[in-house]
Amino acid sequence: MFDAAQKPLIEVSGLKMYFPITAGVFRRHVGDVKAVDNVSFTIFEGETLGLVGESGCGKSTCGRAILRLYEPTAGAVRIDGTDVIAASADTLRQMRPKMQMVFQDPQASLNPRMTVAAIIGEPLDEHTKLSKAEKLAKIYALMDQVGLNRDFANRYPHEFSGGQRQRIGIARALALNPRFIVCDEPIAALDVSIQAQVVNLLEELQDRLGLTYLFISHDLSMVRHIADRVAVMYLGQIVELAPRDAIYAEPLHPYTQALLSAVPEPDPDTERTRRRVVLTGDVPSPANPPKGCNFCTRCPKAMAICHQIEPTFQEITPGRFVSCHLYEQTAGQAAAPGASPEHIQKTIQQGE
Amino acid sequence: MPDGALPVLEVEGLKTVFRTRGGEVHAVNSVSFNLRPGELLGVVGESGSGKSVTMMSLIGLLPSPPADVRGGRVAFDGLDLLHCTSDQLRAVRGPGIGFIFQDPMTSLNPVFTVGYQLREPLIKHMGMTKAQAQIRAQELLELVGIPDAGRRLRDYPHQFSGGMRQRVMIAIALACDPKVLIADEPTTALDVTIQAQILELVKELREKLGMAIIWITHDLGVIAGIADRVMVMYGGQVVEQGPVSEVFHRPRHPYTRALLKTVPSVRGERAAKLNVIEGQPPILRAEPSACAFRDRCAQTFGHCAAANPQRYPVGPGHDAACFWDFDTGAPRPIDAIAGAAHV
Numbered sequence: 001m002f003d004a005a006q007k008p009l010i011e012v013s014g015l016k017m018y019f020p021i022t023a024g025v026f027r028r029h030v031g032d033v034k035a036v037d038n039v040s041f042t043i044f045e046g047e048t049l050g051l052v053g054e055s056g057c058g059k060s061t062c063g064r065a066i067l068r069l070y071e072p073t074a075g076a077v078r079i080d081g082t083d084v085i086a087a088s089a090d091t092l093r094q095m096r097p098k099m100q101m102v103f104q105d106p107q108a109s110l111n112p113r114m115t116v117a118a119i120i121g122e123p124l125d126e127h128t129k130l131s132k133a134e135k136l137a138k139i140y141a142l143m144d145q146v147g148l149n150r151d152f153a154n155r156y157p158h159e160f161s162g163g164q165r166q167r168i169g170i171a172r173a174l175a176l177n178p179r180f181i182v183c184d185e186p187i188a189a190l191d192v193s194i195q196a197q198v199v200n201l202l203e204e205l206q207d208r209l210g211l212t213y214l215f216i217s218h219d220l221s222m223v224r225h226i227a228d229r230v231a232v233m234y235l236g237q238i239v240e241l242a243p244r245d246a247i248y249a250e251p252l253h254p255y256t257q258a259l260l261s262a263v264p265e266p267d268p269d270t271e272r273t274r275r276r277v278v279l280t281g282d283v284p285s286p287a288n289p290p291k292g293c294n295f296c297t298r299c300p301k302a303m304a305i306c307h308q309i310e311p312t313f314q315e316i317t318p319g320r321f322v323s324c325h326l327y328e329q330t331a332g333q334a335a336a337p338g339a340s341p342e343h344i345q346k347t348i349q350q351g352e
Numbered sequence: 353m354p355d356g357a358l359p360v361l362e363v364e365g366l367k368t369v370f371r372t373r374g375g376e377v378h379a380v381n382s383v384s385f386n387l388r389p390g391e392l393l394g395v396v397g398e399s400g401s402g403k404s405v406t407m408m409s410l411i412g413l414l415p416s417p418p419a420d421v422r423g424g425r426v427a428f429d430g431l432d433l434l435h436c437t438s439d440q441l442r443a444v445r446g447p448g449i450g451f452i453f454q455d456p457m458t459s460l461n462p463v464f465t466v467g468y469q470l471r472e473p474l475i476k477h478m479g480m481t482k483a484q485a486q487i488r489a490q491e492l493l494e495l496v497g498i499p500d501a502g503r504r505l506r507d508y509p510h511q512f513s514g515g516m517r518q519r520v521m522i523a524i525a526l527a528c529d530p531k532v533l534i535a536d537e538p539t540t541a542l543d544v545t546i547q548a549q550i551l552e553l554v555k556e557l558r559e560k561l562g563m564a565i566i567w568i569t570h571d572l573g574v575i576a577g578i579a580d581r582v583m584v585m586y587g588g589q590v591v592e593q594g595p596v597s598e599v600f601h602r603p604r605h606p607y608t609r610a611l612l613k614t615v616p617s618v619r620g621e622r623a624a625k626l627n628v629i630e631g632q633p634p635i636l637r638a639e640p641s642a643c644a645f646r647d648r649c650a651q652t653f654g655h656c657a658a659a660n661p662q663r664y665p666v667g668p669g670h671d672a673a674c675f676w677d678f679d680t681g682a683p684r685p686i687d688a689i690a691g692a693a694h695v
Binding site: 054055161163164191192193194195196197199200203218220221222224225245248258259260261262263264265266267268269270271272276278279280282283 | 398399513514515516543544545546547548549551552570571572573574575576577596597600601610611612614615616617618619622623625626627628629630632633
């Protein structure tokens, strides 16, 4: 999966998505909710990047901002070389077929008044000039592809179960032969036995169609199964990004360590003897993140420097990125205030 | 946990039916189980398997209509809860059986302070004065690990985070020192790091207070960590029940076996392809006359469509409702399993 010659399909650099907080009659701008704060990563062609984190960490916002379903505050997202963020409305519309999305809640993302055929066919109406017969043939082909019975084409979403509804959502996303799909918690609303069915379908489609996925999820065990590389988000920032096997075998960032140790294991023997890293407290508000490292308020390994200076997101070993003072060569032994890391940080914050 | 002690809660042949416009839905079909003092019983199953409905039927929390508890016996504290007056039931809820609901945001009243909601059961059930209740409420918040408890009593639910709200729910359920605590998916709405905090808290409280707990979840990992005994539900029935290590290491019902295999892990070997349970859970329009799992079962054979299997002992304290005997690799005699061989 990872030869060096592999071509990046998605390049995200310095992506920021701030939602303004306003107050008073004149809606004075008093602050920002920094939902996504300076996030950079690439996704290679044919790869699945898992994006994990707890609720409110900005992972869904990040996925939506990449497809420009939100207008990001700053940053660039290049999909196959073209910047989506800077694109004009016309260019963006031409790019839409290449990038699609599968939403979390199949109940809320399918129009209850449209039949399955109409839902799957809508993108075809918008972006292609197929004849009626061609369109129907395409709809049937898509339904076969995701394992839906053709006879159900004229039924409405409420007549389907959760897993089947998610299949309708996937068929709709596939209608225009996309290259890149953002899967925003596609299995969170489904039962355990149905989750496996949908994940297997997504993997099968990837093999057959050469799709690239950004798989957003809070379920670390499912991400381990589907992703090639994994990015961990906390409070709007990526704290660690590494190949899947490396990150699960040896997590570097204290947050990743705590997150992995918190996942309960379906085995009574290991579960009783295992020692957990139990984090204290809750996630701080993204409107008012702590000074220094975002994680310093809950980090079991926090040092003095963590409360002062924000760590930089850097490559520790090839392919492994982490944002933590424990691994910063320059920060090393308790750097004096005003030393280089702070300087670097300032230039990054002003530069973007 | 103490074996042989008299159960605090005994449920036998519980049946609950919902009358809907589309006909009847048989949500709970002859569920029997018991709960020993000080024990933590885990209940697992998919959504719609009847786990929440079973527990809510026990203490009359389902609105009727549409719910109709048709039969069975629920013995608690010398009472049959299914034949109690609503006053008797109200006296049981709280001091007898405490309930923690799944979603702390919707089950706390947003217009009353947390202090008011904590004092309410203390005044109503325990006959405390307001001042006494205030002191006890503060102790309870401290017990569940909420810092600065005295001041937090004056806060409203929205001023708490998800994990803290769930702690408040636990504190309310504990307010009257219940003998039995029923927790309905108490950590499902929470993040994993917060879930870990709540699980540690429950383990600690259990040692301190020694109550019996029924813990409903769909997460097998959670069960593995805290339960003494597991009960697996499917299609409104208990399909397997036994001590936690027995059920996890020697599952004897095909559904339990499949369920344990579908869950990927964050540790150990990574499977190349996920195991799948094909098909959908059944919608129970009538009381099942055959095995509810047979359409999705890998082991299915002639008997399965002919009769509905009943639970049958398969190991020490361990029983399963299946015609297939995994130990001998052969079917069991149909008469022994299909008869009313309630365990």
